[in-house]
Amino acid sequence: MRTSVKSSLITITFLGISLSCSNDFLDIKPKGALSATQVADQKGLEALLVAAYSMLDQVGEAIPATGTDAFVTGASNWVYGGITGGDAHKGTDEGDQPNINPIERYEASSVNNYFNIKWGVLYEGINRCNSVLKVLANAQGVLDTEIKRIGAEARTLRGYYHFEAKRMWGNIPYIDETAADPGKVPNNVDTWPMIEADFQHGIDNLTPTMPHVGRVNSWIAKTLLAKAYMYQKKFAEAKPLLLDVYTNGVNPKGLKFGLNPKYHDNFFMPSKNSQESVFAAQASVNDGGGSWNGNAGDVLNFPYLSGGSPAGCCGFYQPSFEFANSFRTNANGLPLLDGSYNSPANALKTDMNVESSASFTPDAGPLDPRLDWTVGRRGIPFLDWGPHTGKNWTRKQSYGGPYNAKKNTYYKSQSGSYTDKSSWTEGYTANNVNIIRFADVILWLAEVEVEIGSLTEARNYVNMIRARAANPDGFVMDGAAPAANYMIDEYPVGGPNDPFGSQATARVAVHFERKLELGMEGHRFFDLVRWDEAEGTLTAYLAYEKSILLQLQGATFDTMDKLYPIPQRQIDLSGADILTQNPGY
C-alpha cells in the first residue's frame, strides 16, 4: 500500500468527521421543557393564566427564596398585616424565624430577607400575568372573545398583585407587558392609576359568570377597584361600586353574594367558596402538587404541643393580649369602644404562667362569640380537638403568650381529606385564604357611609355583621351549652350605647367592628395605615403588650413604619437610581 493513499484516506476521514456533524451535534434542545413558541396558542394561554392564578397563594416551590420557607409570604399576610397590626405576636420560640422578631418590633431593616421574598412572589405574580398578555398579543387562532376574557383575567390579577405590593411599600414599580427590562422600571411614579386601570379593564371585559369558581369575574374586579378606592380614601368613587356589589354581585358561579348564616362557615373547609367568599386564594391538597398548593403560607400557625400537636405544628401567630381583650363586651353585648377592655377589670382572664397540670377556670365575663372562632384559649373547645389545654399547647408561653391562632386550622375529622399528610407537618390544608369576604364589603360600605353618607346607614351595615355574629347557632359550643358567656347585640338606635350619633364615634365603632370581624385575617396593619391610625393605635398597643411580654420592651412605632422598606437586595440589583428607598430606612 502506497503512503499517498494512506495519507489521503486519513485526511479524508478526519475531514469527514469534522465537517459532517458539528452543527447538528451541538444543537441540543432542553428536555422536559417548553419553549415560548410552544405555549402560544389557546391551550398554552389557559395554562399560563392558571399559573398566574396560582400565585394568589403567594407560594411556589421553585420561586427563589421561598422554597421551603413558604410561610414567609403567604397570602394571609399574617406577618405583614396581622403581627404588625397588633392582632398577634410571632409566637412560638424566640429562636424560630428570627427575622420576624425585628418586624414585630418595627425595627426591621431593608436587608431583612422577609421583605425580599414577599417582593419576589408578588412580582412573580405580575410577571406571570404579563406572560399571558405578551403571548396573547401574538397568539394565533384564538377567538376574540377568548382573547378578551383571558386578557381581562390577567389584567385583573396583575392589578391585584400590584395592589398588594402598593400597600406594603407605597413606592413600587408598575410592570406591564410592554416593559423592555422590568428590572429597570423605577418606583417614582404613582401607581394607583395603573392599578385602577387594570381593575377597570376587568370590570369592562369580564362576564359575571365564569367556568370556575376560582376565577375572577366582573364583580370581583369591581370589588377590587372599590378596595383600591378605599385605600385612597376615594369614598365617593367607592360607594356606587360597593353598593352595586352589595346589591347585585354574584360569584363566578352565579351565586349571589351574601353573609353566611354562621360566622365560622368562612373558615370551615367544606363550606368554602360560599356566598360570603368574594375573592379567595384557592387551596388544594393531595392534588399531585406535594404540599405546595395547600395553604402553605399558614403552615406554621397551629398550636404546638410537644409530641402530638393538635392541627399541625409550630405555634406561630399567637394572638396578642390586646387583641383578645378587644372581644370583651359590656352588659349590652357591645364592645368597649373606649379602650377600657384592657383595664385590669375587663382584660380577658388568661392562663399565663399557669402550668397545664394546674387547674384553670376560663373567663366568665361577657364576650363576643367571634373571639372563640378567632383565638384558641385554654378551656375552650378547639374545633373538634377537645378543649385547649393551655400552656402545653404553646411552645413558649412566656414568649408568645397563652393564645393560638384558630381561623386557619383544620378539624381533626378533616385530617387526610382536607390536609396533606405526606410531609413534615399536616399543616398544609385546603383552607382557602379569604382575600375579600362579603363582610369586608359591608364594612367598607359602613365606612363610606360614616365618611360621606348617612350614619344610620352605617349603623345598619355594622349591625348586619353583628347580627350574624350573634346567631347562637354559630357559637362555639361546649356540649350543649355555649363555651363561654357570649353576649353580643346590635347597636341600638340612639341612647348612650349608640356610637352612631356622631361621625367621630361612628368611625370608632366601624373601625372596631373590622378589628373584631376580620381579626387574624391579615388586614389590620393595612387598615390602621389607611385610616391614619397606625401611630396612635400601635403605640398604645405596644405600651400595653410590653407590660406583659419581655421581648417587646423598647419597641416603638414611628411614622416611617407605615411603609415597609424596599428590599435592599432589589435596590442593589436594579440600582439605586431605579428603586428609591422609602423614607427613614
Next chain:
Amino acid sequence: MKEVYKSSIRAMLLFLWLALAHSATAQERTVSGTVKDEGGNGMPGVNVLIKGTNIGTASDATGKYQIGVSSDNAILVFSFIGYSTQEVSAGVQSTVDVSMVPDTQTLNEIVVTGYAAQEKKDITGAVGVVKAKELLAFPAANAETLLQGRVAGVTVTANGDPNGLPAVRIRGLTSFQNNTPLYIVDGVPTYNIQFLNPNDIESMNVLKDAGAASIYGSRANNGVIIVTTKKGRAGKVTVSYDGTVGVQMPGKGLESQLLNPQEMAELEWLQKSNDGLPFSSPNYGSGPTPVLPDFLVPVGASEGDPSVDPSLYNVDYAKGPIYQITRANKQGTNWWDAATDPAPVQSHNISIAGGNEASRYMVGFNYYDQKGLFIGTGLKRYTVRANTEFKIKDVVRIGENLSAAFYDRKPLWEGVAVHTLQPIIPMYDIMGGFAGTRGSNLGNNAGIMGRLIPNEDNFSSETKIFGNVYAEVDLFKDFTFRSSFGGSLSNSYTTRFTRHYYENSENNGSNSLQENSQYENDWIWTNTLTYKKKLQQHSFLFVGGMEAVKEGIGRRLQGSRIDYFTDSPDYRSLATGSAGIQNTSTYLTPSSLLSYFGRLDYNFADKYFLSGTVRRDGSSKFSNQFGVFPSVTAAWRISQEAFMQGSSVFSDLKVRVGYGSMGGQTNVRSQNQYDIYSGRPTDAYYDLGGTSTSSLPGIWQAQIGNPSGKWETKETVNVGLDASFFQGKFDITLDWYNQTTSDLLFQLDIPSANGSGVRPYRNVAKVANTGIDLQIINRGNITPDLKYEANLTFTTVNNEVKSLAEGITFFDVDAGSTEGRIGARYIRNEIGQPISSYFGYSVQGLFQSANEVTSAPTQTGAAPGRFRFVDVNGDGSITPDDRTFLGSPLPDFTYGLNLSLSYKSFDFTIFLYGAQGFELVNYRKWSTDFPTSFQNRKSKAALYDSWTPERPNATTPIATSISNISTNQGANSYYVEDGSYLRARNVQLGYTLPLNFARKIGMESARIYIQGVNLFTITDYTGLDPEVGSLPTVNNNDLTVTYSDSGFGVDAGGYPTGLKQYILGVNLKF
C-alpha cells in the same frame, strides 16, 4: 449524529485494512541472561524489551530470561517499577547479565499528559505526579482523598462520610460554584472518580497550569487529573492480594463541652433569674432550685403517679391516641456514644496481571466495605476491572479498559442532633419504644434512635460501568493513529421509608415511602494522530486530534406514597401505600462537545524545550459555540549545558515558563441559553374549581435563558524550577503561578421584577489566584541498612475576587442554611476579598453595665451582658454598615510531610498534613451557647462562662430569653475561630518477609503492616473537626451532586473527617 456513526465506521474499516496490509519479517537468534537486584539476588518479573519494537519478555522466578533478537544492533531494555530502566546493546553476545539499580531519580519516568506520554524530564508545564504506591498509603473509599498533601498546589478536603465525596481543588478557587477538576481516566473524562478502585490506579498526574492542561480546552480550568489504570506486562502471570481490615473510632464528640441534665436545669433557672421571670417549669417544678422529674412523658410525672401506668401505653396511631411513657435519664444520655459505633472498614483486592508479546491483561477484583460513623450507615462497593490489549501484526494494538462498580449505600439520610438533643431524654421509653422530644420544653429535635435504627432498612444502590475500547495503528515509521471510544453507564435505585414518628415534639403526618430510579450515560470518541521523530539533536512530537463528547443522557423517575398499613420492611412498595400518590420524572438535558486539538513538542539536544498546544472546542451549552484555547511553554535544562557538566551539585536543573488559557463550562447548565416554560404542579397548578383535592395544570416561565453566554477563560502564567542535586539526594520542584479567570459563569441574581424563573448563568466575574507550589524530596541512607525519604509539599494560594457583574460589588451567601436561624448570612463575596469571606459584626466585648450601654454607640438590643460591637465607621451607631470582614476559610498555606524510613525488612511511614492560617465559623455555638436559641442542649460555656454581674470577665453573653442582634441574632465574630491544624493522616509500620522465605512459601513477596490513620490532630478549633470544606452535597434521593464554593467554612455540623482508624494490612504477591 448519523454522520458521526458513519464516520466512525469508515475509520474502523480503515484501521483493519491498514493493520492487515502491514507485516514484518526477520531472522532471529536467542539472547539469554540473568537479572539481579541490588543485593545480587535473581530478580523476577523484570521486563525485557527490544528497543523500538514491541518484542519483549520478562525474567522468571530466578531472574533468568531469554529473548529472540533479529539484529546485532538490537538494544535490550530492562525495566521494573522502582528501578532505573537500563539499556544494553546485545551486540553479538548470547548472554547479557544485568544488575538493576533502584531508581532514586524519577526523571525518566513516563508521564501521561495531554494525549501523549513523555519523560518527566521533558515536561515543560506544571505537572504533579503521584504513583500507585503513594496512593495506596492508606485505605479510602475515594481515590481523590489519597491526593491530599501529595502534590503541591492540590488541596483535598476529605469527607468522613463513606458516601460523601471529597473536594479536590487545584490551585485555589476559580469559581464561586463548581471547582472540581476534570478527571481523565484512561482517556475518558469524568468529574467524579468514586467508582474507581484505588488499587487499580497506576498513577495520577495532576496538570496544574495551562501549559499542561489547556489541551483539554474548555473543561480544563479547574485543572486536570490524568488517571491511568494498571496494565498487564509481558511476562509471567502475577497474582497479588492486598487486604486491609480496620476500625474507625468515633471518638468522644463534644460531650465534654456540653451540659448534663442537672446543669441544663440550672441554666434554665439562671436564665429565668437573669430575665426576672418566676422559677417555674413543667419539668423542673417551681422551687428555688430545679428538681429533675422522674418522667418526661407524662410531663413532669413522679414515680407512682397514676398516669405512669404501662397499661395505658400506646405508640401505635392505629390503636388510638399516643400514650407514651418516658422516664427521664437523670444521669444524662451520651448521645454521641448512642448514635455512633466503632466502624469496621475492610478492603480485599485481588489482581491478576500478565501477558506475552501479543497480549497483556490485568484483572482486578475489589470488595470495599466501610461502615459509617453513625449506626446503620455505610458503603459497600464491589468493583471488577479488566484491562486488556492485543497486538495484531505488530503494528496494530487493540485494547480496552473497563470497570464495573456496584455500590450498596446506606447514607445518613437525615442529620442527627448528637450535640443538641437534650441529655435528659433517654434512648428508649419504658416499653422499648423510641424516645424523643415528646414531652415539654425538650426542644424541636427528632429523637436519634428513632431515626438511625429504622433507616437501616433503607438503601441506595448504584451500578456504574466505565471504560473505553481503543485501537492504535502504527502507520508509517513515525506515525501512530489512535481511536478510542469510551464512556460510562450508570443506574441507580433508592428506596426510603419514613416512619410515622410518635416520639418527637414535631411529628410527621404519616409514614411514607419514596423510591427513585435513574440512569445516566456519557460517551466520548477520540481520534488522534501522533508523529514522533528524532533527527539528530532535534526531537519532535506532534499530536493532532478530534473528540466528540456527549454527557448527561438520562432520566430519573420518582414516586412516593403515604399511609402504609404497616412499617414492616417487607411490605414496602409503591403499590402498597394507600394515599398521597405522587410520581414524577425528570428528563435530563444532555450536553455535547466537539473538539479539535493539536500539540507540538520540540526540543533541541534535551536542553531547549518548546511546546505549544491549541484546542478549539464547541459546546451545546452556548449559542456562541466555539472557543479557542492556546498555550505555549518553554524550558531550559541548564544541567545539560556544557558548563554544568561534571557539576558535583546538580544532577538536574531545569527552568520552565509557560503561558496559556483554559476554558470553563462546568458551572453552566446544559440548557442555560434557553427560556424554559414548565408546568410542574408544585409551582403553577391551581385549584380553580375549588375542589380542595385537585388542581388545573398551569405553565410558567421556569427559567430565564441567557442566549449570549460564552466560555469562562482562565489565563495562567507559570514559572517553575526542577532541580535534583547531591546525587539525587534532593529533588526540588518550585512553581510560581498567577492565574486570572474572567467571564466567570455565575448564576447571579437579577431583580425580582423580571420574574422568578431560574436565573441564567452569565459571564459576570473575574477571580485571580496566585501562589507557590513547592515540593522538596530528600532521600538517602543513614546507614547502609537504614534508608529514609522525606517528601514535603507546600502550597500557598492567594485568592481575590477582581470584579463582579456591572454595578455589583458583592453578594452574600447563606452557607449551611443558617440564615433561617440567625437571620443573617455569614458569607460575603466582595471585590478585593477572597471568595467566601466571613462578614458580620466584630465583637468588642460584653456590655458591663447600663452606664456602658448609654455611653456606647447606640446598638439595637444593647444591655449589660450582651455583645458590644465595634462601631467600625465611627458614626456613633451600630448599623449594618458596621459589619466587617471577619476571616476567611482559605488557608495561608497547606503542607504535607511524608517521612519514610526503611531498615532491612521493616518500613515505617508517617504522613503529616496541615493547613495554617484560616478561620472557621463554629455555628454550633448558636445552638449551644444561647438559651434563647431553641430549648436544645446547651454548652458548659452558657452555664459557667456566661456573663453575670459577678462574672464580668465572661466571654459568653448573658443567659437570657431575649433574641436580637445583641444576643443570638446576626453574624458576628463570636462564632469565628482559628481553624489551623496539623494532622497525622497516616502512620504505618510494615514488615516485608525475606525474599527467600517468601519464595519458600510460594510467594514472590509478602508484606504485613499496621497502620493508624488520623492518630492525632493539633488544633485550637473547638468544633468537631477543623477540616470543614466546601464539600459537595450528595442528594441521597437521586444521587445528584451539587457544588458550591461561594460559601463555605461554616461548620454547620457536617460529618467529621478526622476520625481515628486502626488498620492491619497485607500485600501478597504470587
